Amino acid sequence: MTTTNRAAAVAALEQRLGHAFVDRELLERALTHASVGQGSTKIPDNERLEFLGDRVLGLVMARELMKLDETATSGDLSKRLHGLVDGRTCARVARQIGLGAALRMPPAETRRGARDSDRILGDACEALIAALFLDAGLERATQIVLANWRGLIDAPFDASAINPKSRLQEWALAQGLALPSYSLVSREGPDHAPLFTVEVVVAGYEPVSAVGATLRAAESAAAGALLAREGGAP
Numbered sequence: 001m002t003t004t005n006r007a008a009a010v011a012a013l014e015q016r017l018g019h020a021f022v023d024r025e026l027l028e029r030a031l032t033h034a035s036v037g038q039g040s041t042k043i044p045d046n047e048r049l050e051f052l053g054d055r056v057l058g059l060v061m062a063r064e065l066m067k068l069d070e071t072a073t074s075g076d077l078s079k080r081l082h083g084l085v086d087g088r089t090c091a092r093v094a095r096q097i098g099l100g101a102a103l104r105m106p107p108a109e110t111r112r113g114a115r116d117s118d119r120i121l122g123d124a125c126e127a128l129i130a131a132l133f134l135d136a137g138l139e140r141a142t143q144i145v146l147a148n149w150r151g152l153i154d155a156p157f158d159a160s161a162i163n164p165k166s167r168l169q170e171w172a173l174a175q176g177l178a179l180p181s182y183s184l185v186s187r188e189g190p191d192h193a194p195l196f197t198v199e200v201v202v203a204g205y206e207p208v209s210a211v212g213a214t215l216r217a218a219e220s221a222a223a224g225a226l227l228a229r230e231g232g233a234p
Contacts, residue, residue: 009101016097017144023135030131033105035192046127053126056133057085060145082163084152087122093148094121119213164224171227178203182219185209198222205230
């Protein structure tokens with residue numbers, strides 16, 4: 001992607017968001033993948049912003065869900081929340097706003113399809129939310145987030161889409177078992193494209209291992225695999 005094309009993509013992204021960033025360096029950092037300047041400390045990437053954005057998104061969604069249903073239990077709210085802040089959901093919104101084309105990454109990453117990776121798009125979406133929060137404040141960030149999540153929030157709730165970790169926890173508790181425990185078996189690959197292997201254990205059952213591009217994805221995959229094996233999946 002040429003510099004001109006990317007600049008146009010960034011401008012289009014801001015137009016879709018309805019927000020022109022005051023702090024241009026903040027926006028650029030939110031859009032910079034960790035593979036840029038690999039091994040250099042001179043090029044800030046979006047990983048720290050991703051950490052913050054995950055928390056901002058969770059707050060925005062939790063507050064909105066409580067407002068929409070004043071009778072829902074904390075368990076019901078948690079189920080809805082998991083689906084709305086899941087990495088795949090963030091990736092879906094990222095595609096909706098054209099975030100992939102605006103990302104800053106090496107040509108080799110673009111050629112391997114990184115601009116359409118669920119993991120990369122989901123992480124960048126969270127980083128962008130953090131940048132919106134820092135640039136414009138919580139209320140403006142909330143408005144923008146809700147505008148782009150509205151269709152997902154208003155859609156009928158699909159219990160099968162609940163995060164597998166939450167479903168496994170409910171399944172274990174329903175049988176009077178201790179909560180599932182997760183342990184990292186291995187981490188392989190470069191920093192910008194790691195692969196995690198995680199093992200999940202539920203007392204009385206054989207452990208299950210699974211691989212994911214993030215620790216959270218690997219844990220979800222392991223939980224889903226155990227549920228499928230033991231017949232606990234919906």
